[in-house]
Amino acid sequence: MSRPAHRRPEYHKINKDLFVLTYGALVAQLCKDYEKDEDVNKYLDKMGYGIGTRLVEDFLARSCVRRCHSYSEIIDIIAQVAFKMYLGITPSVTCNNSSRTEFSLILDKNPLVEFVEELPAGRSSLCYCNLLSGIIRGALEMVHLAADVTFLQDTLKGDRVTEIGITFLKKLDEKKYRRKK
Amino acid sequence: MSRPAHRRPEYHKINKDLFVLTYGALVAQLCKDYEKDEDVNKYLDKIPHTFLHHRGYGIGTRLVEDFLARSCVRRCHSYSEIIDIIAQVAFKMYLGITPSVTCNNSSRTEFSLILDKNPLVEFVEELPAGRSSLCYCNLLSGIIRGALEMVHLAADVTFLQDTLKGDRVTEIGITFLKKLDEKKYRRKK
Numbered sequence: 045m046s047r048p049a050h051r052r053p054e055y056h057k058i059n060k061d062l063f064v065l066t067y068g069a070l071v072a073q074l075c076k077d078y079e080k081d082e083d084v085n086k087y088l089d090k091m092g093y094g095i096g097t098r099l100v101e102d103f104l105a106r107s108c109v110r111r112c113h114s115y116s117e118i119i120d121i122i123a124q125v126a127f128k129m130y131l132g133i134t135p136s137v138t139c140n141n142s143s144r145t146e147f148s149l150i151l152d153k154n155p156l157v158e159f160v161e162e163l164p165a166g167r168s169s170l171c172y173c174n175l176l177s178g179i180i181r182g183a184l185e186m187v188h189l190a191a192d193v194t195f196l197q198d199t200l201k202g203d204r205v206t207e208i209g210i211t212f213l214k215k216l217d218e219k220k221y222r223r224k225k
Numbered sequence: 226m227s228r229p230a231h232r233r234p235e236y237h238k239i240n241k242d243l244f245v246l247t248y249g250a251l252v253a254q255l256c257k258d259y260e261k262d263e264d265v266n267k268y269l270d271k272i273p274h275t276f277l278h279h280r281g282y283g284i285g286t287r288l289v290e291d292f293l294a295r296s297c298v299r300r301c302h303s304y305s306e307i308i309d310i311i312a313q314v315a316f317k318m319y320l321g322i323t324p325s326v327t328c329n330n331s332s333r334t335e336f337s338l339i340l341d342k343n344p345l346v347e348f349v350e351e352l353p354a355g356r357s358s359l360c361y362c363n364l365l366s367g368i369i370r371g372a373l374e375m376v377h378l379a380a381d382v383t384f385l386q387d388t389l390k391g392d393r394v395t396e397i398g399i400t401f402l403k404k405l406d407e408k409k410y411r412r413k414k
Contacts, residue, residue, distance in 0.1 A: 091250045
């Protein structure tokens with residue numbers, strides 16, 4: 045049974061340490077470039093947005109996810125498929141409001157900060173992992189969903205876990221969404 | 226049979242695309258910061274050294290330690306063995322590819338790693354305008370050099386061929402600078 049050359053599943057899997065090092069280098073470089081934490085955070089988010097818009101195509105192609113009919117389903121896919129694929133972890137999910145548009149992803153373990161003992165001196169407002177918020181936001185926008193994404197808890201700021209809050213801004217119009225198939 | 230919590234093999238494996246795109250963001254940022262290609266190249270090469278030796282960043286030591294632990298490599302007795310491990314174990318582990326190896330001199334201190342496919346440039350169509358001397362993947366030279374330094378080996382590492390510069394393959398040249406003293410090396414066990 046011959047396997048098509050481009051479908052080498054193992055080819056796409058790597059050890060995460062080199063990625064974690066590269067991410068650290070990126071944050072360090074931005075900290076050199078921008079004095080204010082807010083600017084570093086903003087820039088990380090912007091970079092992440094660009095990455096998210098490109099990543100989502102590969103994600104959809106590789107993960108073969110079905111069409112979602114609710115925000116909850118989308119959040120589940122982000123947590124159980126996307127995070128697993130790109131960061132090797134599966135955050136747990138909570139829904140924070142009754143209209144089911146506000147969610148949280150709770151990360152017990154955050155690979156991005158594995159080698160970071162603490163925030164650099166004078167960088168107490170640095171949102172070290174802010175690339176992730178941009179990525180999630182950019183990816184969702186490519187599938188026509190607008191969302192706010194922020195870090196609600198951060199282990200580097202003393203919290204017990206990392207919590208990413210995702211709030212969908214437009215009500216998902218099911219009929220309209222299905223027609224896009 | 227219980228498995229120790231820290232030895233979760235799958236936990237360490239991720240899809241490479243996020244890494245590749247993040248690497249691209251790093252290169253793009255450095256291109257903003259440094260006008261000359263030589264400076265970008267130098268900086269990319271230096272980054273791993275900073276991480277490996279700076280006390281605040283444990284990652285370098287961890288990277289090498291983790292690699293040695295996970296790959297269970299035996300003690301090497303020649304530079305050829307070391308190069309084989311870099312190609313077949315390290316590259317496989319961190320980039321998902323296995324470059325082929327050539328030895329370029331009779332004293333067996335100069336080697337090349339030939340990459341048919343280079344995952345780092347998968348999303349890069351061409352070098353940015355005005356960046357014809359940019360060595361896009363130069364972080365790799367720094368990593369290889371830094372990692373070898375951690376095991377007391379000095380080497381020069383450069384890109385001899387680069388697909389982004391029109392070459393057919395990517396070729397990384399590794400030249401060991403000190404003769405490997407076997408007896409001395411063994412004693413370090």
